[in-house]
Every structure is written in structure tokens, then in C-alpha cells.
Amino acid sequence: MVYYSLIKYVSLMFELVARRIRLLDQLPCGATRKHRERELDVVIQQHYLALRCAELLEELISPILLAQFLGCVLVWCLLILYITMNIDNMGAINTLILCEVLAFEMLAFSFLGSELTHVSYGISDEIYSFRWYDAPISVQKKAMLISARSQKIVGVTAFKFYFVSIEQFGKVMFRNVTSTICVECTSINDH
Template sequence: MDSNIGYYYETNKKLMSLIGQWPYQKPNEKRPRLILLIIIICNALVFQITHFFVCEDAQCFYETLAPCMLAIVALIKLFTIYFNNHKIKDLTDRLFKNWDMFTSKEELDIMKKYAETGKWYSLAYVYYVLGGIVIFASTSLLPQMLDVVSPLNTSRPVMLIWPAYYFVDEEKYFYYIYCHMLFCLLYGINSIVAHDCMLFVYLEHVCSLFVVIGFRFEHMLYKNNNVKNIRINHPNDMYCKNIMFIVQAHREALQFVMLLESTFSLSFGLQMLMVIVGMSITLVQISIQLQNNLTILIRYLLLIGGQLFHLFCYSFEGQKLINYSSETGDKIYNGSWYEMPVSAQKLLIMVMRKSLEASVFTAGKIYIFSLESFTTVLQTSMSYFTVLTSMSE
């Protein structure tokens, strides 16, 4: 791997290596990390499930269900990468090879721009998640802090990071339980972060391919793709050779999207179901805590904010993929195709026909990630929230 190119993907390499799923990682390094992560997530999930058996009302059930679903989503993302590791390797190989397809400075600058964007999206996502975890986990220490600052006749009841049953006295062993939960949360969340950040990089990369292809189409008749240069006359075979290369590059971009879809689509179908149910349950808890407990209300607001941010990131990237893939035909039309020989114009029809149908990224081939679909999910979650609220009354 070229060190200059590897710079843009260093963050993703570290995240994937941490969970033992970097495609080029040695097997003896991958297996222990993967097993450790599965044990940690399942360990947290067991104590969450046991709490269901001590719940006495619907509110307790809802409080336990939301964090339990988060652990299940973490396992789904982890196993998605694990069982599709050969596809992840294929996607990563294609990503690095695509850099060799384009040689002009303008085209490489476009590739670098989107690779840099993917890197900063990944870093922002990591910092957002870590910041949310720190704030969320800190709220569990508020009762102990208030006992020191403003003591009462009796100690305030303990507040765990999430509802769980540890078969011991929670007040006596609070700090042990707290440290266990915090460790599980900080390490277990890596499966979600690594999965999501790698997907952001893949989507940004395929968007850059569509942009570069459109750029070359628009400047087909200019030497070195520089719009300030004087127009030159190429022989017919040079036109055809150049267009054939672009057709091949466009086909590579479409194949990249198809491979991306086959790798993540099924698992995202399950995740979207959980996201809708999870947001509905969280909204129910927010409505209950509006007049009851401000600390718990803040925690649920952080949780709903995290769910919305998670879904919005995918919807935003999916919308970019739709926009860039569908603009290819427009860029062909905006170029000087009428000055090309007829034999070269015929080759453009292949790409124009493909670009009539925008490339999309879906969840279970049912839900299309886009900003329009994002609002639909919010409306659906509100509908379920209304139903759940009426049932809990």
C-alpha cells in the first residue's frame, strides 16, 4: 500500500484492527481480539437479559429493552464484518486499485478530497460516540456526587449505566458494577464504530469515482483535462480509447456499489427494524420522564440523539451516492459530445443508460438510505411511539 494513500485510511485500519477484522491482519492477531470482543458484548447482554426477569411493569421492560438492542446491534455489525470478511477484503483491494486508474493531477485531487472527507467523517464519528459515552456514563455518578455536595438523611438510590441485574447488592458493589459496564461499553462500542466508519469510507470512495468519471466526461476534449488549455483534435481511435477507459471505470464504480450492497444490505435490514423500535421506545421513556427525573431524561435525550445521528449519517451518505451517480448522464450531456466522432458518441450511450437509474444503498433491499427516507423513519417511529404510549397508559 502506498503510504500517501494509506494516510487517509489509517484511522479505519486501527479501528478494524482493534476488533480483529482488518482484512490484511494476521490470523493469530485477529482471532484473540474477535473472541474477546464477542465475550465482552455477550457478557453485558447476559446481565441485561436477566433484568427482564425482575421487571414488574412495562416501564421497566422498556428501560431494559433499548440498551439491550444496542448490544444486539453491536453483535450484528461485528458478525456482518466477520462473515463477509472476504468481501470486505475485496472492497478494500478495489479501493486501493482504483487509485491507479487515474493519473492526472485534477483527478487525483478529487480522489484525495473525498478520501480526506471520509477520514474526517470517521474521526468526527469516533469523537461524537466517545463524547456521548462519557457524558452518558457520567450521569450514573450524579447520585454519589450529590450525596457529597448536598447530603440527605439517606443515600440516594444508585443509577447504573443501563438497567441490569448482577445478582448482588447494587449499592454495596456499585463501583465494581460501574467499572464493568463502562469497560463493556467502551470496548464493545468499537464494533459499531469500526463498522460504520469503514462504510463511510467506502461510500465516500465510490462517490469520488462518480465525480472523477463525470469530470473526465466534461473535459474530454481538453488536453490533460485542464479547462484552460487550448482545445486539441484527437484521432478517432484516441477518442474511443479514452471513452472505453471511462466506461470501464464507470463499470468498476457500479460493481463497487453492488459489492457494497451485497455485503451490508441484509444486516442493515435487521438494524433498521431495531432503530425504529428503539427510537419509539426511547421517545416513550422521554415522555414518561419529562416530569419525573431530570437526570434520566438527559440520558434518554442523549440516547435518542445518538440514534438520530447514527441514522442521519447513513442517510446523508446514501443521498450523496444517489446524487453523484445520477449526475453522470447530465455531465455527459454538458460535455462537448457533439464534437466527437459518431463511433465515440455511441460508446457514451452505454454509460448514459446506466446513469438513468441512480445507484442506491439499501437496508434489506427495501429501505433506501436517503434524506427523504430519513424523514419517513422519523414519522414511522412517531407512529410506534403513539401506539406504545397508549398501551402504557
């Protein structure tokens, strides 16, 4: 739960940045140029802090996700071994339950990883929607800084092996389930 909470916390940091950008356009018409620049400076600082937190989160969670991924692969292999060799029905059932628990944990990480990537990438849409083209050159440059920073993909990876996302989870689960079904059909046909 701690890791899930950390990912959600960083996602919320990016959401706060997006909301601050939306509020930039709602500044009163009488707001001075200095006031707009100060507000944009705060947004830039918050965006930098959110990016830094995402980097720290990646350093912390990356090895754990790799271990989780490898654990899933090993348990799937063990399940396939139990099914093909007809070694022990209770062992296969226990391994299947372990597969489901690990798959649920990976699903939770994948869902939160996708959310983090989506929210962080949404910053570029928000800054583009901001009326930067009507602003002075100094504000335009600062808006471009945020835009350039937000182009970098932010998310959690399994030790830089792959980004943890719902799409990746679906691909991995589809391959594992398909291979398990093929092995079961082969073992049934052999008997």
C-alpha cells in the same frame, strides 16, 4: 467509520468518472479520433468499475442498514412505552439518549447515501453535456452506453426495503417525533 468511508470511496469513484467526462471536451483540437475513443473507453471502464463497487457496497451494507433501521424502530417503541406507562424515568432518559445516538448514525448513513445517489446520477448529466453529437458514430454509441448505465439508481438500501437518503430520514424522523409527541400529550391528558 469503515462503512462511512466505503460509501464515500464509491462516491468519489463516480466523481472521478464525471471529471473524466468533463475532460473529454477539453482534449486538444488536434486529438485524433482514436485518441478520443481510447479516452472514452477508459471512462466506460471506470464507470463500470464504479457501478460494480456500488453493487458490492450494497451487498455488504444492506443487512447492516436493515438492522440499524429495525434497531431505531425498536428503541422508539421502547421510548414510547416508557413515556406512556411512566415506568422508569431513568429508563426513559437512557432510551432517549440511545435514540439520539441511533438517529445520528442513521443521519450519517442517510447523508452519505444521498450523496452517492446524487453523484452517480450526475454522470448522466455530464455525458449529456459532453459534445457527443459532434463525435463519430462509434463515440456516440459509447456515450449512449454510459448514458443508459447512469439512468439506474445507485445507492445503499436497507436490505432492498428502501433507499437510504436524507429525504427518507426526514420522513421517518418526522413520523417518529410526531407520534412520540402525540403519545406524550395523550398520557398527560389522561392524568
